[in-house]
Amino acid sequence: MPDPKPVHTDRRRAQAFxxxxxxxxxxxxxxxxxxxxxxxxxxxxxVLDVGAGTGISSAQLTDAGARVLAIEPDDRMADICVSKGIAVERSLFEEWDPAGRRYDAVVFGQSFHWVQPGPALAKIAQLLVEGGRLVLMWNRVFPVRPSHADLAEVYVDYPTAAPSTPIDPAAEAAVIAEIESHGFAVERVEFDEDLHYTSTEWLGMVSTHSNHLILEASQRDQLMTRLAAFIGPAGVAARNSALALFCTKDGAG
Ligand SMILES: C[S@@+](CC[C@H](N)C(=O)[O-])C[C@H]1O[C@@H](n2cnc3c(N)ncnc32)[C@H](O)[C@@H]1O
Known part of the structure; x- marks a missing residue:
């Protein structure tokens, strides 16, 4: 259940993590x-990892051999990133000063929809070495058993937290069109994996989604209790259909 919108202007949600x-x-x-x-x-x-959060992607990229600089505006997220030995500069991307530095790859994991795409894309174009790539990626974990429709029953009383449809083609097309309008060629690739969550693990994950974080605490507790009862001991069989957009300037690289 990814955050669905291509751009969020709601800073309350962006800062909720x-x-x-x-x-x-x-x-x-x-x-x-x-x-x-x-x-x-x-x-x-x-690699520049923008909106790196607690460094989930930064750590994976580092383990895969990259030299990573993380950009993260929230101190509490950044502190965890630093604790993993990752270099972090604490800033909104819009305000971050690259000081002439350039990167082979600029990565946004689950974070591109938190920046204004137009100004961000212009800045990114200046940051990439020739042949360098912008990579936007989203984990898109959605439930298979119980299904998305099954779980939606529980959310009837919590409409603002209701999970989006697993794949929102209109939002995706809008992001791709915006990137292409800035002179990038976009390659779209999906990476699928099957996952299983215990009820506790599933609740732990959804409770970190911004639309759940901004629920009033008593409502959130009530929703979690109802979800736990609905899911039961079998847990949730889920599929991650991670989406990645590999974007190269003028088709280079
Ligand atoms: C959903 S989290 C993704 C974190 C991490 N990339 C991951 O994959 O787990 C979004 C992150 O973007 C950060 N963020 C929000 N607005 C931002 C901005 N304008 N510039 C840079 N980061 C931003 C938030 O503080 C948050 O840590």
Missing amino acids: GAVASDYDRHRPKYPAALIARITSGRNLH
């Missing part, structure tokens, strides 16, 4: 190994 930084780090899924390998190609690339 820090309050649950350690839960976020514990419960959010890693990116599929094949996706990380596709970014680094096993090479010692210089």
